[in-house]
Amino acid sequence: MVNKITVVGAGNVGATTAQRIAEKELARRVVMVDVAEGVPQGKGLDQWQSAPIEGFDSRVIGTNGYEESRDSDIVVITAGIARKPGMSRDDLLNTNAGIVRQVCEQIKTTSPKSIIIMVSNPLDVMAYVAKEVTGFPRERVIGMAGILDTARYRAFLAEALDISVRDIQAMVLGGHGDTMVPLISYTTVSGIPITQLMERSALDAIVTRTRNGGAEIVKYLKTGSAYYAPSSGAVQMVEAIVNDQKRILPCAAYLEGEYGLKGLFLGVPCKLGAKGIEKILEVELTDEERTALRKSADAVLEPMAAMKK
Numbered sequence: 085m086v087n088k089i090t091v092v093g094a095g096n097v098g099a100t101t102a103q104r105i106a107e108k109e110l111a112r113r114v115v116m117v118d119v120a121e122g123v124p125q126g127k128g129l130d131q132w133q134s135a136p137i138e139g140f141d142s143r144v145i146g147t148n149g150y151e152e153s154r155d156s157d158i159v160v161i162t163a164g165i166a167r168k169p170g171m172s173r174d175d176l177l178n179t180n181a182g183i184v185r186q187v188c189e190q191i192k193t194t195s196p197k198s199i200i201i202m203v204s205n206p207l208d209v210m211a212y213v214a215k216e217v218t219g220f221p222r223e224r225v226i227g228m229a230g231i232l233d234t235a236r237y238r239a240f241l242a243e244a245l246d247i248s249v250r251d252i253q254a255m256v257l258g259g260h261g262d263t264m265v266p267l268i269s270y271t272t273v274s275g276i277p278i279t280q281l282m283e284r285s286a287l288d289a290i291v292t293r294t295r296n297g298g299a300e301i302v303k304y305l306k307t308g309s310a311y312y313a314p315s316s317g318a319v320q321m322v323e324a325i326v327n328d329q330k331r332i333l334p335c336a337a338y339l340e341g342e343y344g345l346k347g348l349f350l351g352v353p354c355k356l357g358a359k360g361i362e363k364i365l366e367v368e369l370t371d372e373e374r375t376a377l378r379k380s381a382d383a384v385l386e387p388m389a390a391m392k393k
């Protein structure tokens with residue numbers, strides 16, 4: 085358990101993230117910060133009142149300022165607007181860049197030693213904004229997307245094969261958008277290559293459904309986007325850091341030449357431990373996968389360049 089974890093944004097993703105962190109007792113104090121007056125306070129109090137029933141001692145509080153979040157070990161950023169039907173993640177760019185910039189200015193001064201986990205979209209660009217504004221080293225600015233995209237992929241595969249989700253190992257790399265790269269060559273069922281268990285056409289259909297996994301949920305919800313699985317993804321990263329688990333997870337990391345790319349955030353396999361990103365793993369890719377990763381990098385660079393300074 086660490087001393088303090090802050091979640092910025094007490095909306096759907098933020099509040100669910102705070103609740104999961106508290107229930108797992110990953111921090112003594114969980115602080116929710118949001119600009120909406122009364123919302124973080126009310127949700128924080130409500131969550132804390134679930135503690136006697138759920139049996140956790142993490143103290144959840146909500147606030148509109150950053151004083152209570154001072155000296156946080158980890159800050160999860162979920163502030164910003166979410167997608168509505170027909171919107172792409174890039175449509176959120178300028179609004180969320182302004183919000184994320186403002187949030188990161190505060191984090192930089194109040195929690196200068198924290199590890200930032202970015203969740204706000206467009207994910208890879210918002211992680212870049214956080215790194216630029218805070219000046220934190222790349223070990224301490226990490227984006228959550230690959231775990232979610234991989235979870236969707238694993239869930240669809242488990243359903244198609246009628247097997248446990250636990251036995252599917254996979255990695256979805258690249259940017260958090262339509263160009264994401266599910267690695268079929270590294271998808272296994274308890275070590276058995278997926279291609280031995282499934283027709284390529286069925287696999288391709290699952291890859292397509294995974295790429296559109298976020299939009300599928302936005303279409304159902306109509307007024308917002310997914311938050312149960314996204315908050316699980318963010319909390320898996322928090323847990324890996326708090327417990328120094330050295331887990332290998334797909335995370336958006338700032339590349340400095342890995343995979344022949346630099347100067348942008350992109351989903352790659354990372355070792356997550358107490359220091360944040362402790363290593364970026366460069367795995368062998370097929371020509372097709374390498375081309376897809378480059379295409380995905382281009383799709384991240386475009387909104388990065390278009391962002392209003």
Ligand SMILES: NC(=O)c1ccc[n+]([C@@H]2O[C@H](COP(=O)([O-])OP(=O)(O)OC[C@H]3O[C@@H](n4cnc5c(N)ncnc54)[C@H](O)[C@@H]3O)[C@@H](O)[C@H]2O)c1
Pocket residue numbers: 092093094095096097098117118119120162163164165166167176180183186187202203204205206207228229232260308309310311314
């Ligand atoms: N990375 C991913 O895989 C992933 C998955 C799901 C959602 N998201 C993104 O996460 C973000 C949050 O989604 P949501 O469903 O929780 O949205 P939401 O609308 O439910 O909540 C967003 C919250 O941010 C708050 N906020 C706005 N400006 C703020 C500021 N300056 N400081 C603090 N708080 C501020 C709002 O008041 C609101 O409560 C969106 O950008 C969404 O696209 C990312």
